[in-house]
Amino acid sequence: MNERIETALVIGATSDIGRAIAHTLAEDSRTLQLAARDAARLQREMQDHRVRTEVAVTAYRCDVLDEDGGVSLLDALDPLPDVAVCVVGLLGDQTESRRDGTAAEQVMRTNYVGPALLMGALAERFEQRGSGVLVGVSSVAGERGRTSNYVYGSAKAGFTAFLSGLRGRMATSGVHVVTVKPGFVYTRMTDGMDLPGRLTATPEEVATAVVAAIRRRRDVIYVRRLWRPIMFVLRAVPERLFKRMSRL
């Protein structure tokens, strides 16, 4: 169960959640691959791992909005990782997304198009090899479109559905797919928001849950767990009622 992971890749390694996941993975992986869009900041994360641990670390630049959708990343990866975690996302500003189509499109592409294409391409290579674990960080926001963030939520919904389908397709090929649905997490994305303490996780909590899910081959996890029953109820609310719950 607790055998070492040979090589683990984190895409979005400069985010708070990505950093935490990379640190947890570093504890029992042999090689760590970090990918992010900002090379200078990525360098700092890589250096941190190098000073702290014996793990071998390599860095890759990857912007999921690039023309090729990050496929050049896949060609660069050496070796092909055993575990790949995608943390890339963008909350954006709902009001701005409403007014400005370009802003909305960026949120949609960053949360759905980019990560889905990347996970899909990775899955192909994992399938050829016949092994591997793919982890996509989506969100509870994708369970239902809410007034306050439906552009973001709809993109996460797309990503969640994509991962679900991918998991089904890979079921017989030895490749496993994990969907992670955080509720609230204290990160740069939520800085300044007034979050309910009992429902809000730290990035380290998310990281622990993710690594446990990889080891136990879980399909879908919520962090914190309390979000599972909450979302169960929220999904059951009839649309007629839900549309009036606009403050949600």
Added chain:
Amino acid sequence: MMLSGWGRYPAVDCQLERLRRHEDLPGLLHRGTTLIARGNGRSYGDAALNPELTLSMLAMNRMRAFDAGTGLLDCEAGVPLADILNTFVPRGWFPPVVPGTSLVTVGGMVAADVHGKNHHRDGTFGAYVESLTLAGADGTTRTCSRTENADLFRATLGGMGLTGVILSVRFRLRPIETAFVMAEALVASDLDEMMALFEASRDWRYSVAWIDCLARGARLGRGVMTRGAFMERATLPPRLTSDPLRPAPAGKLQVPADVPSALLNRVSIGIFNALCYRRGRRRARAGARPVHFDRFFFPLDRIEAWNRLYGRRGLVQYQCVLPKGESAVGIAALLERVAASGQGSFLGVLKLFGPAGEGLMSFPMEGYSLALDFPVRSGTRALLDGLDEITHRHGGRVYLAKDARCAPERVREGYPRLDAFEAVRAEASGARPRFASELSRRLAL
């Protein structure tokens, strides 16, 4: 959000922001408010609080470089001491100076220029800092060292965050062969005996004493002194040789909720102190024995949130240092005053300091330092003001990292290099100081 120091007094509503990368700092400075950096909030009082903007450094926790040849570590200021221990003890390195808790950040260790149980031999943490990077009011980052921006360097060691935001620190670790300290307990039946023990233990790298704060008269100053030194591999008993550089164990005891402060009364404190003394006597008879560094340096870290033991209103710590020549009389007067007040202190800690270092506002000076904890109650203030008077009369000063209530004039009198500090600070940030805290306002700094 409501923030406080480790003493949970005072609690102040502060705008809290997290710095994640130094590139974000200019934007935060652009808001035009005053601000103060905050590490892990282990200073006791109001040093890391600013209602306008308190900048948490905990996400600035990357290590930047380590030279295994020289032991030079370069890390961001928010790296916790505990991380450094977990990373480097197994490789045979130990920080040159550590405070009584590992739950502090490197930035906090520099800003308070912390001392350990080895000040008499090794000085403060600042003495091992080769250089640091400091972001000033204009957002520019300066490298400060003994050769570059030297004044700013000396003002920043012990400067309580008032010279700017420390972004990273380069300092030297010291090699160790094992994670174990050979520790020995010795009982002193009064203050003279205690000080004689300290003098006789000068060659031991680490020494500290617990003082029974309720003992009076002929027994005034009685207590247990502990001294220790890191063990070499060859001297380790066989049962410890399998993993000589083991790091601290994980896991903690919990203090469930706020303990009613009524539990801390004369009787319970009396019992506690008597038990400590008896335990010390037993340990003294047992002779020197190997103790893991974690228990030797950070005994309280095993208990999560022990500050809650002091009840809802919080606690204040009083730590002062008196010059060597005044210490015998002065410390006796302080202990006499505490014992007479009946507001016993759970923890009375005595340390011997060596000569003052280069930090303009650093706390240590050659002499004895006494630290006392009190739950906040109605009579506490008057007692502490009384202690201030004694400290002042004997030419001593209080430690700003512990302070929450001292008067401005007492601090002016106690820190003779304050004017030099203020001059450097003014030069760095202009007439209106940008880096300010509840502490600096209270002390009119």
